[in-house]
Amino acid sequence: MTVWTELEPLLAKVQKPARYIGCEDGVYTPDHHAGAASWLLAYPDTYEIGLPNQGLQILAEIINERPDGAAERTYAPWGDLEELMRATGLPLFSVDTHRAAGDFDILAFNLSAELTYTNLVNMVDLAGCPIRSVDRSADDLLIGAGGHCTYNPEPIADFLDFVVLGDGEEAVGEITEAVAAWKQAGKGDRLEILRTLAGIEGVYVPRLYDAVFGDDGLLVEVVPNDPAAPATVEKRTIADLGEWPYPKAQLVPLTEVVHDRLNVEVFRGCTRGCRFCQAGMITRPVRERPADQVRTMVSEGLQRTGYDEVALTSLSTADFSGIEQVVVDTVNDPDCGGQVSVSLPSLRVDAFTVGIAAEIQKARRTGLTFAPEAGTWRMRQVINKLIREEDLYAAVRSAYSQGWRRMKLYFLTGLPTETDEDTLGIATLARNCVEIGKEFHRNPSVTVSLGGFVPKPFTPFQWFGQNTREELQRKIYLLRDELRRDRGVQLKWHDPKASMAEGLASRGDRRLADVIEDVWRHGGTFQEWGEHFDLRLWEEALERAGLREEDFVYRHRTEDEALPWDHLSAGLHKDFLWQDWRDALAEVGLEDCRWTPCYDCGACTGYGIEHVVASAVPPAGGSQGTGQDLTVGGEVPVTLLPSKPAPVGARA
Amino acid sequence: MRVRLRFTKTGKIRWTSHRDVARVWERVIRRVGLPVAYSQGFSPHPKLHFGLALSTGHESVAEFIDIDLDDDSPALPSPDELDALPLRISAALPIGLEVTGCAVIPSNTTSLQQAVESCEWDIEIRNVAPDAVEAAVARVVAADDLTITRQRKGKDVTDDVRPYVLALAVVGSTDAGTLVHAHLATQPRGLRVSELLALLDPAWEEGLVRRTAQWTLIDGARHEPLPGPVEPTSTSHATVRAS
Numbered sequence: 001m002t003v004w005t006e007l008e009p010l011l012a013k014v015q016k017p018a019r020y021i022g023c024e025d026g027v028y029t030p031d032h033h034a035g036a037a038s039w040l041l042a043y044p045d046t047y048e049i050g051l052p053n054q055g056l057q058i059l060a061e062i063i064n065e066r067p068d069g070a071a072e073r074t075y076a077p078w079g080d081l082e083e084l085m086r087a088t089g090l091p092l093f094s095v096d097t098h099r100a101a102g103d104f105d106i107l108a109f110n111l112s113a114e115l116t117y118t119n120l121v122n123m124v125d126l127a128g129c130p131i132r133s134v135d136r137s138a139d140d141l142l143i144g145a146g147g148h149c150t151y152n153p154e155p156i157a158d159f160l161d162f163v164v165l166g167d168g169e170e171a172v173g174e175i176t177e178a179v180a181a182w183k184q185a186g187k188g189d190r191l192e193i194l195r196t197l198a199g200i201e202g203v204y205v206p207r208l209y210d211a212v213f214g215d216d217g218l219l220v221e222v223v224p225n226d227p228a229a230p231a232t233v234e235k236r237t238i239a240d241l242g243e244w245p246y247p248k249a250q251l252v253p254l255t256e257v258v259h260d261r262l263n264v265e266v267f268r269g270c271t272r273g274c275r276f277c278q279a280g281m282i283t284r285p286v287r288e289r290p291a292d293q294v295r296t297m298v299s300e301g302l303q304r305t306g307y308d309e310v311a312l313t314s315l316s317t318a319d320f321s322g323i324e325q326v327v328v329d330t331v332n333d334p335d336c337g338g339q340v341s342v343s344l345p346s347l348r349v350d351a352f353t354v355g356i357a358a359e360i361q362k363a364r365r366t367g368l369t370f371a372p373e374a375g376t377w378r379m380r381q382v383i384n385k386l387i388r389e390e391d392l393y394a395a396v397r398s399a400y401s402q403g404w405r406r407m408k409l410y411f412l413t414g415l416p417t418e419t420d421e422d423t424l425g426i427a428t429l430a431r432n433c434v435e436i437g438k439e440f441h442r443n444p445s446v447t448v449s450l451g452g453f454v455p456k457p458f459t460p461f462q463w464f465g466q467n468t469r470e471e472l473q474r475k476i477y478l479l480r481d482e483l484r485r486d487r488g489v490q491l492k493w494h495d496p497k498a499s500m501a502e503g504l505a506s507r508g509d510r511r512l513a514d515v516i517e518d519v520w521r522h523g524g525t526f527q528e529w530g531e532h533f534d535l536r537l538w539e540e541a542l543e544r545a546g547l548r549e550e551d552f553v554y555r556h557r558t559e560d561e562a563l564p565w566d567h568l569s570a571g572l573h574k575d576f577l578w579q580d581w582r583d584a585l586a587e588v589g590l591e592d593c594r595w596t597p598c599y600d601c602g603a604c605t606g607y608g609i610e611h612v613v614a615s616a617v618p619p620a621g622g623s624q625g626t627g628q629d630l631t632v633g634g635e636v637p638v639t640l641l642p643s644k645p646a647p648v649g650a651r652a
Numbered sequence: 653m654r655v656r657l658r659f660t661k662t663g664k665i666r667w668t669s670h671r672d673v674a675r676v677w678e679r680v681i682r683r684v685g686l687p688v689a690y691s692q693g694f695s696p697h698p699k700l701h702f703g704l705a706l707s708t709g710h711e712s713v714a715e716f717i718d719i720d721l722d723d724d725s726p727a728l729p730s731p732d733e734l735d736a737l738p739l740r741i742s743a744a745l746p747i748g749l750e751v752t753g754c755a756v757i758p759s760n761t762t763s764l765q766q767a768v769e770s771c772e773w774d775i776e777i778r779n780v781a782p783d784a785v786e787a788a789v790a791r792v793v794a795a796d797d798l799t800i801t802r803q804r805k806g807k808d809v810t811d812d813v814r815p816y817v818l819a820l821a822v823v824g825s826t827d828a829g830t831l832v833h834a835h836l837a838t839q840p841r842g843l844r845v846s847e848l849l850a851l852l853d854p855a856w857e858e859g860l861v862r863r864t865a866q867w868t869l870i871d872g873a874r875h876e877p878l879p880g881p882v883e884p885t886s887t888s889h890a891t892v893r894a895s
Contacts, residue, residue, distance in 0.1 A: 004664075009778075011667050011709070012709055012858070017667035017708065017709065018667050018668045018669065018672055018708075020667070021664045021665070021667045021668070022664070023664050023665055023746055023747060023748070025746055252679065254665060254668045254672055254676060254746060255668055255669070255672045256671075256672065303683065304683070305679065305683070306678070306679030306680055306681070306682040306683035306744075307679065307682075308678075308682060339682075339690070339696070
């Protein structure tokens, strides 16, 4: 039933009412019938942040294409509307047809940032559902979650009924089928559906596991308490991205959102092996979309949406086989009238050439961001981001020579083994970039954006004790003071206060549920918004729960201790990660495994899948600038794409 | 070639802003392949000219946009194609936006923002009975002057706004309250619907508000911004379709 009549009078009283009206171009009309499992797909942040999320849009399309499924979307209401909703008794609603959350079967969240966890709890509460899984009955919503954060779902395990690890394209169909059958049978025992879900590959049902703690307060293990639950839950991986040309109709919002442009995912996974990067570790192997399919999705997408900008998305777009040709074809497509700009997020400097620079600036010069991540070669060896200074300078020179006057450089601080020399190395790199700019322009400028490093599960740095807030602040000020007199360099940094809370939620265990609930009960929503983040709420909640941040965040973990996510698997062998951690400390880099022998990290071999790339030749810059001779390959698990790939819409 | 279109904004989409609608137009022009002219320079943008902004939350059946087309383009529409344009664009617009009129106008036509002298409005006042509204309307209409202080460009400005109220009358009741029709002048500063409501009674709550017409003044006669004489009336009439 629609709540639009109740909602509409409230819209006159809130900021940005267009957040709540839906009406996007491309939206499906969901068919809610008695035999269909109905999903309310949620992004626990504002509409502007959540709408562009491709995961949510992909899953909504896949579910709505099924006869036994229906899906709508919802986002976190801003504080002004939430207050009015609570005052008038209006529940959480979908933006598609303004249906009350309680009329759905499943409320499922995409989690891509840990600081949204309190918003998740708030939305479950606004949906009229008990916030803890154990308190729910058969008629209550099934609360699910997926996305990168769910590789350690333990801090929010008590709030969730099920978690999907890895790619959701296939799992979402299997869950739909199971829930639809349970619904048709009259929704009996809630445990029954939870057991069924636990039997689906890639689905983790936290209630069917117990977390066991030792007398020393350390986690001993997380073990199944039910025969339906597997001892280890393995992630799902779709073998061929070409079979999933989604979203087929990307939503075009009526109001301005972030990444307001056409987005086409050109590949999933990354094997560059940057040790700080969770996304690169958990999404292996590399699966490229066939170039012809990319072209079709771009040209059809531009015509259908009317956008004049397309982003070719991936974890490292310049690595896409034949990226230059795809960019050239898009920019020069006569149907696009010469007014289309292409943006390539996540550009590696060692693959950014004058050719790419010249092409992407034809219509309009978009912002340019490079991510050297660390200030010295030593530090970049530790984190395995093996780009040389020359690579950075060559990329910067390419950009300046093609007319860019300013660019942004992204760095991390608080990395393992980092010294002040490494931190100050950032200033040297930035200054040298400005100097190169002066060869081309009068007032070139470089913005240095500095983030505090938060170690993530399933990375070689998962054992590393995060820098304290004070230490991060000291390093930021050190760099600020160093750059004070440099006119061409602007320094921006993320407030290190929030890094502690992010660290807690990233590597915490089930005991964190009390802390997250406590922060929420004290009004701590939208914690990823700088102006709303409140460190005091987290510190007080920890104290009330009798927990110490030191134990979860700042302490180095040992090889033999249990990690809260040991019962989950991203395919990566734990001994591979440990070896990579030792290599990091020894300042030993590791080449990209796409073009070198397999290291048996587990992501391919464990699941019987392989890299899918169209080119056996590495992109410009070679293998991470190490100068290694790549013609000498070993047992390289690469599947070359067929020359005639499937058209968009065709399914194998 | 400059084309002027009339369009509506009704239903859920009324909660989008003027800026949102402008961005919708930029995309729609590209979707239907209209050969719009682009500005020159560092960051070219399509030459679209919008009329008086409509407040977020207000509906309208009388919005206007001027579009400059590229005269050198082979895709420049023929007269027949121009006739079909409203339907073609409406099909590409989101629900709630619909083109209801189209004409070629001289490229040197005064801009909509300057040319429009007055607008007519249907204003719903929530939870107030018609006779209470009648009394307030009578007081405003009878007043010799109505001095208000309002902010313009960050400064407090005191104006007599009585001359802006060209017509004001209670026209009926709705499920939620009372419906008032107002004809308000827009030059030089204009009087906003919210300001009129505050004059009637600061405690009253605005319900559904709809712009029903915009008028230009040529030699003392009122004309719709689209060419061709349209008889001025005090009721909703902006339903002339070009197709």
